[in-house]
Amino acid sequence: MRTLSLIALAAASLTAAPLMADGHVEPAATPAEVSLSADELLAPFYAELQRSTALPVAGSNPSLPGDTTLTRIAFGSCNHQSRSQHMWAQIAAQNPQMFLFIGDNNYGDQYWKGDASLETLRSAYQLQADTPELVEFRANIPMMVTWDDHDFGFNDGGANFAFRGWSETIFETFWNSTDEVRSRPGIYESRMFGADGQRTQIIMLDTRYFRSDFEAIPYQAARPPLGPYVPSNDASKTMLGDAQWEWLEAQLAKPADLRIVVSSIQVLTDAHNYEAWESLPLERERLYAMLAGREESGMVMLSGDRHAGGVYSETPAGGTEAFWELTSSSLNYSFSSTEANTAREPDDKRLTDFISEENYGMVDIDWAAQELTLRLMGNESQTYVAQTFGW
Secondary structure (H helix, E strand, C coil): CCCCCHHHHHHHHHHCCCECCCCCECCCCCHHHCCCCHHHHHHHHHHHHHHHCCCCCCCCCCCCCCCCCCCEEEEECCCCCCCCCCHHHHHHCCCCCEEEECCCCCCCCCCCCCCCCCHHHHHHHHHHHCCHHHHHHHHHCCEEECCCHHHHCCCCCCCCCCCHHHHHHHHHHHHCCCHHHHCCCCCCEEEEECCCCCCEEEEECCCCCCCCCCEECCCCCCCCCCCCEECCCCCCCCCCCHHHHHHHHHHHCCCCCEEEEECCCECCCCCCCCCEHHHCHHHHHHHHHHHHCCCCCEEEEEECCCCCEEEEEECCCCCCCCEEEEECCCCCCCCCCHHHHHHHCCCCCECCCCECCCCEEEEEEECCCCEEEEEEECCCCCEEEEEEEEC
């Protein structure tokens, strides 16, 4: 089967022509019929592709009973499928009750040639399906999963990624997503664990499927060293989309004693111009207001993406509560050294060095003391960072 190129898609979009399963486009009748969306144009192609091609599957994963009192959770991000998978054994040795895989779980966008079938993304997932370390880990440790740009399928991509529907199908098939996730666009979900008094809610946001484009820094001869984006106060731009915002508000109104809110990109920091909530300040203010107005509970935010990590804290303007965030990145794809990264990115909201060596995150819950301990652990499970706070 020939793959559908971006050029063919553009032609199809302009003519509203029927899209055949082999990627050919038939002539349209009249310009007046130009009304089909990219998803509608691609539907026959993907139906045939799904019929004729077996999508990769991650393998079995035990479910965590809803009455489990959570005391230890591990999480991580930025795992290149072609690099060493040594971290899975390190994480498993810490005996977490569950693992949150929070984005850039593979790098399936690398070397992508623009085909609508997303061959490189499917190949990345297939390589993961054939990775014994991940298969063994997944067979023993319950997981919840969200995505970031590289396993979404397009670097820094959002709602304008034309093939996001097919990417979602690949994701949901591979990770065996819940019926809740499969029932709607996007991959956000929430689960509750434990009884009243020790009830933990885990909220996994989707910061890709609905997200508006960020505003790029205008061209300049000397490129900024810390990213290509500037904050935009355009009220029409969204991070989560209307449906997910409505869903999140409903989730935060549910009774819980502790909430763990997962965003694939960083929330609190203003120290860089890479992808982060700071790029859409109005959306971040909306998030802060919604979190502050939640049904009373403790809370911590988890994030990844940066190929470095640390502990962050801030009391948003006009609020009285200190928000906490632990960023962990990357599992096996580090770029720099902690010393260099810490010096390059000063940040008064970050309470620790900016740990750039391979790391994963740990959250320990002490219910008796009502305290959380946040840790960044290295590739030999050494502790790089530890921070305890109460709620």
